[in-house]
Amino acid sequence: MSVQQTLIHNLNGIASEIQTACARAGRDADSVQLVAVTKYAEWSWVQELSQLHPVFGENRPQQLAERQPLLPEVEWHLIGQLQRNKVRVALQHAAVIHSVNSLRLLERIAEVALNLKFRPRILLQMNVSGETSKSGFSQSELLAQWSDVLQYSDRVQITGLMTMAAESENPEDARPCFNALRKFRDNLESRDDSQAAQLFLPELSMGMSGDFGTAIEEGATLIRIGSRVFDGLA
Numbered sequence: 001m002s003v004q005q006t007l008i009h010n011l012n013g014i015a016s017e018i019q020t021a022c023a024r025a026g027r028d029a030d031s032v033q034l035v036a037v038t039k040y041a042e043w044s045w046v047q048e049l050s051q052l053h054p055v056f057g058e059n060r061p062q063q064l065a066e067r068q069p070l071l072p073e074v075e076w077h078l079i080g081q082l083q084r085n086k087v088r089v090a091l092q093h094a095a096v097i098h099s100v101n102s103l104r105l106l107e108r109i110a111e112v113a114l115n116l117k118f119r120p121r122i123l124l125q126m127n128v129s130g131e132t133s134k135s136g137f138s139q140s141e142l143l144a145q146w147s148d149v150l151q152y153s154d155r156v157q158i159t160g161l162m163t164m165a166a167e168s169e170n171p172e173d174a175r176p177c178f179n180a181l182r183k184f185r186d187n188l189e190s191r192d193d194s195q196a197a198q199l200f201l202p203e204l205s206m207g208m209s210g211d212f213g214t215a216i217e218e219g220a221t222l223i224r225i226g227s228r229v230f231d232g233l234a
């Protein structure tokens with residue numbers, strides 16, 4: 001098969017699994033957005049994919065900055081770690097930043113956003129699994145800092161939460177992590193302080209190539225998939 005045919009085959013397979021998982025959860029398949037992760041993809045594959053799919057995810061701000069201007073019609077998300085000194089580059093090229101993992105980073109984003117005169121969309125990254133190798137807010141940390149986070153909601157669109165489950169060959173191992181993120185989001189939305197009541201967090205970015213079906217069953221609205229999209233092209 002050609003590159004295009006292979007990509008179509010892979011996207012159709014993913015779409016079918018999204019529909020199946022949504023049916024199990026009683027959800028509309030349109031409530032789930034595939035973010036096609038292009039980190040390891042050859043540029044020719046990325047170009048072909050842009051004719052077939054509208055939303056990409058990049059891990060590195062520098063690669064995002066190089067690729068986004070070449071395919072401006074695509075909605076580019078930054079899904080990887082973001083350092084404070086790369087915030088300006090990220091805001092200039094990312095439609096959504098999934099990986100805001102600290103109050104200091106949020107403060108920097110709000111500062112640069114004010115300078116650039118626009119209000120970016122971001123997700124707060126949660127370390128639900130508790131693994132030391134993963135960054136992000138713990139649940140207790142974010143709760144303790146929630147009033148501080150809300151101070152920036154007029155300059156930054158905080159639209160939801162993101163997490164990564166621990167690596168496992170069994171998708172069911174990720175379910176407690178995904179379930180915990182959804183329940184924590186619901187808890188934040190239902191808090192009775194007046195500021196929190198104004199913050200709606202519709203997006204849950206969770207689930208990757210091996211466990212996105214489970215993530216969808218637990219409420220994922222953004223799934224980050226790379227290897228399944230480009231399978232068969234290496």
